[in-house]
Amino acid sequence: MPAAEPCAGPDQAALDETRLVAALRAGDEVAFVTLVERYHAGMIRLARLYVRDAAVAEEVAQEAWLGVLRGLGGFEARSSLKTWIFRIVINTARARAGREQRAIPFSAAGEAWAAGAEPAVEPQRFRGPDEQWPGGWVSFPPSWGQVPEQRLLAGEVRQVLSEAIDHLPPGQREVVILRDVQGWTAHEVCQALEVSDANQRVLLHRGRSKLRRGLAHYLAGE
Amino acid sequence: MTYPIGMTCQQLVELVTEYLEGTLAAEQRARFEEHLAACPGCADYVQQMRLTIRAAGQLAESSLEPRMREALLSVFRDWQRTG
Numbered sequence: 461m462p463a464a465e466p467c468a469g470p471d472q473a474a475l476d477e478t479r480l481v482a483a484l485r486a487g488d489e490v491a492f493v494t495l496v497e498r499y500h501a502g503m504i505r506l507a508r509l510y511v512r513d514a515a516v517a518e519e520v521a522q523e524a525w526l527g528v529l530r531g532l533g534g535f536e537a538r539s540s541l542k543t544w545i546f547r548i549v550i551n552t553a554r555a556r557a558g559r560e561q562r563a564i565p566f567s568a569a570g571e572a573w574a575a576g577a578e579p580a581v582e583p584q585r586f587r588g589p590d591e592q593w594p595g596g597w598v599s600f601p602p603s604w605g606q607v608p609e610q611r612l613l614a615g616e617v618r619q620v621l622s623e624a625i626d627h628l629p630p631g632q633r634e635v636v637i638l639r640d641v642q643g644w645t646a647h648e649v650c651q652a653l654e655v656s657d658a659n660q661r662v663l664l665h666r667g668r669s670k671l672r673r674g675l676a677h678y679l680a681g682e
Numbered sequence: 683m684t685y686p687i688g689m690t691c692q693q694l695v696e697l698v699t700e701y702l703e704g705t706l707a708a709e710q711r712a713r714f715e716e717h718l719a720a721c722p723g724c725a726d727y728v729q730q731m732r733l734t735i736r737a738a739g740q741l742a743e744s745s746l747e748p749r750m751r752e753a754l755l756s757v758f759r760d761w762q763r764t765g
Contacts, residue, residue: 492758497746500754518750525754529761579696581727586692595690600723604730612733613740621737640738646703665699672734 477541485532496525499542502642503549509630509637510553520556524549543652546638550652580669602680617675624674625667631655632667639664687720688713694724698731 483491503524507517527548535544587596604612611617625633625641634653638644644652650660676682689697694717700706701714718725 487762489755489758493751493755496751496754500746500750502742522753522757525757526761529758580698581692581695583692586690593685595686595692597691597723601727601730603726604733612737617737618741621734622741625738625741636738640735641741643739643742661699661703661705664703665696668699668731668734669695671738672730675734675737676730 478537481532481535481537481541484529495541495545499545500525502637503546505637505641506546506549506634507553508626509634510550510557516556517553520553521549523556524552527552539651540648542644543648546652578666580665581673601676602682604676604679612679617678620674620678621671624671628667628670632663632670635660635663636667636671640668686717688715688717691717691721691724691727694718694721695727698728701728702731702735 480491480495484495500521503521504514504517507520507524508514511517511520524545528545531544531548535541539547581601585598585601587594587598625636628636635649635655638649638652639646646657646660649655650657653660655663673682694714697706697710697714701711706714718728
């Protein structure tokens with residue numbers, strides 16, 4: 461027997477999902493609660509991309525769970541359970557937004573390129589072409605070195621970060637939420653959002669860069 | 683040492699995500715790391731990006747309100763009853 465693994469590998473995750481699906485089909489309430497605790501908050505966050513109202517987003521997430529339960533019989537594990545559930549959320553939210561005539565139309569792929577250059581850091585932070593050391597920092601980004609790790613992960617910073625995410629353009633928000641908040645792989649995000657790997661990375665880069673700026677502003681007055 | 687070292691700071695900040703994703707070509711990755719080792723400003727910048735990602739990962743752990751939990755359980759029980 462190998463020593464205990466530090467974390468569950470993909471095979472173990474798949475096994476875990478297979479068990480959960482089987483338990484759910486058998487009507488196991490504990491399995492349902494396990495899934496709800498794992499994904500519900502993220503589902504609401506994702507739904508808010510399409511319906512701005514928080515209460516409506518909660519309804520969408522709830523409706524999506526019903527869709528999950530009803531669709532279980534047809535779930536064939538071609539995609540992971542997680543991607544499958546979130547795709548149901550996206551479809552439910554899009555339908556709801558359409559019904560309410562408040563659709564927020566966007567295409568993540570279009571957004572990745574349409575905006576053109578969107579620098580990670582404001583250009584004026586760097587030395588101009590005629591200066592000494594062109595493209596170098598005018599002054600280094602103020603250090604967060606004095607900020608204790610605990611503070612970074614505590615209430616107020618969470619709030620700042622959460623608001624910064626809410627202010628991202630939809631495609632960037634979608635990718636950042638799935639990758640960095642929900643911890644999805646690049647491959648899973650590309651599948652769920654139907655974007656190319658390169659577009660996924662552009663959106664992630666722009667979104668993350670803005671979040672860093674938001675935190676820098678709050679933590680170091682940058 | 684001549685300036686710029688590997689690349690400029692302005693170029694580096696645009697490659698951070700590719701660096702962290704492991705999608706930079708080997709030669710570009712070497713220049714990125716060469717610059718990083720020599721530039722405290724960029725080293726701090728990359729560290730701040732890592733911290734930002736870690737902080738975002740903590741947002742997922744919002745707990746479920748009892749009200750919501752009950753509502754979802756009733757969705758589940760209704761579904762069981764009606765198939």
